Amino acid sequence: MEWGNDMKPHFVCIAALALALPGCANVAVSSDAQAVSDDRLERNKRLAREFYEKLWFSDNTDAYSDYVADEYVVHDIGARKNVTEPAIEQKKVADLFQGFGELSGEIDYQVAEGDKVATRWFISLDASDEAKAAGMMDVDRVPIINVFRFDEAGKIVEIWNHRHDVDLPRPPGPPPEA
Numbered sequence: 001m002e003w004g005n006d007m008k009p010h011f012v013c014i015a016a017l018a019l020a021l022p023g024c025a026n027v028a029v030s031s032d033a034q035a036v037s038d039d040r041l042e043r044n045k046r047l048a049r050e051f052y053e054k055l056w057f058s059d060n061t062d063a064y065s066d067y068v069a070d071e072y073v074v075h076d077i078g079a080r081k082n083v084t085e086p087a088i089e090q091k092k093v094a095d096l097f098q099g100f101g102e103l104s105g106e107i108d109y110q111v112a113e114g115d116k117v118a119t120r121w122f123i124s125l126d127a128s129d130e131a132k133a134a135g136m137m138d139v140d141r142v143p144i145i146n147v148f149r150f151d152e153a154g155k156i157v158e159i160w161n162h163r164h165d166v167d168l169p170r171p172p173g174p175p176p177e178a
Contacts, residue, residue, distance in 0.1 A: 041112040064091040069155035101128035
């Protein structure tokens with residue numbers, strides 16, 4: 001069969017289409033992957049928000065296992081610096097704070113990227129008389145930033161804690177000498 005001049009444009013179009021189709025498939029796969037990524041980011045932000053609202057702000061500390069993996073890594077100060085802890089430790093820490101008095105909080109904003117969610121929130125505490133006798137003070141809207149890393153199942157597997165300590169109340173009198 002001889003290709004006439006009138007067939008050449010059709011052949012060129014078919015060849016161009018054949019070359020373009022795999023690229024279109026990649027765009028579709030890329031769009032699907034982006035949608036899954038966006039869904040996961042929104043899921044992780046929701047779970048981080050619920051962690052505060054349902055566990056910390058409402059004194060429902062038994063809910064810890066809904067949000068924290070069986071073990072997680074915590075990056076905090078002192079003995080809790082870069083250590084692996086069982087999930088029950090989150091309940092113990094939340095119970096400790098709840099025991100200081102009337103604890104409340106408010107989420108300011110969240111930022112998510114990859115498997116991490118950063119949440120800036122405010123903690124307030126109306127310290128009980130017992131807590132005040134032990135040296136605890138009332139706290140009003142001290143900003144805290146926590147970063148959580150989530151696994152594929154949506155459980156927290158790593159926590160970074162950052163308090164804005166300059167906003168913490170100070171005992172009366174001159175500051176202690178360094």
